[in-house]
Amino acid sequence: MAIITISHGSYSMGKQVAQKVAQKLGYDIISRDFLFNASDKFHIPQKKLEKAIHDAPGVFEQYSHTKAVYLAYIRSTLTELVVGGNIVYHGLAGHLLLNVLPHVLKVRITAGLESRVKRRVKEGGSQQQARANIMEDDDQRRKWTRKIYHADPNDGSLYDLVMRIDKLSKEDAVGFICKAASSKVFESSRDHIRQAQDLSLACKLKASLVEGFPAVGVTCEYGNLLVYAGEKQAHLARFTKIMDRFQQKNVGIHNIEVHTGLVAPANAV
Secondary structure, eight states, X not given: OOEEEEEEOTTSSHHHHHHHHHHHHTOEEEOGGGHHHHHHHHTOOHHHHXXXXXXXXXXXXXXXXXXXXXXXXXXXXXXXXXXXXXXXXESTTHHHHTTTOTTEEEEEEEOOHHHHHHHHHTTSSOHXXXXXXXXXXXXXXXXXXXXXXXXXXTOGGGOSEEEETTTSOHHHHHHHXXXXXXXXXXXXXXXXXXXXXXXXXXXXXXXXXXXXOTTOEEEEETTEEEEEEOHHHHTSHHHHHHHHHHHHHOSSOOXXXXXXXXXXXXXXX
């Protein structure tokens, strides 16, 4: 019952590999289409959410909502979808959005530029234009990851498995991933499921608060939510109303505490 994230550049065969892995393991597959869920739930146009998870900061910050708001909505939606495990997610930053969960197998699929250009040309256009489009896409993804997570998407230490697809066939890549996913270290134990549920609760509460209180941090352990907020924020009627409504609408909550005057820990969302 692993969660598998497959990160890849455009035209690197990542989508095809992810689909075959899901089919072979009998897992559900999630792609960037999950943004439809976030769009409907939070009443944000999907194109804006797509920019938030793809374009470099500065492009989508022109909108009324900040990048913190968009990312909180996206992470809340994704964590809710993966709670049960048996999921393959292919898309940008899955390995970072779900990085605190121990049973996530983080995979990176790479391919040489020329092979990617050839695949792009098959859809139409010149080699020059295809190369320019791919390089621009890579640059946007790199800037996004560095700005938001202070990481380079090409850093192999962020992943459990990195494969260059040029010499390997899709079937080879699928085989390696499925074998890794069957390892005991990625088995979904009761504690792992509990951690996923806690993360989902923390992300949901963050998403509820983020528009009005973007600096708030949230952690959750065994259903106990800790909210790190400023003294003035915590006593605002709007803040209290959001907290009360959240507790009424969500199950699995044992307790909610608000801590003021403290810096949120590194694992807070």
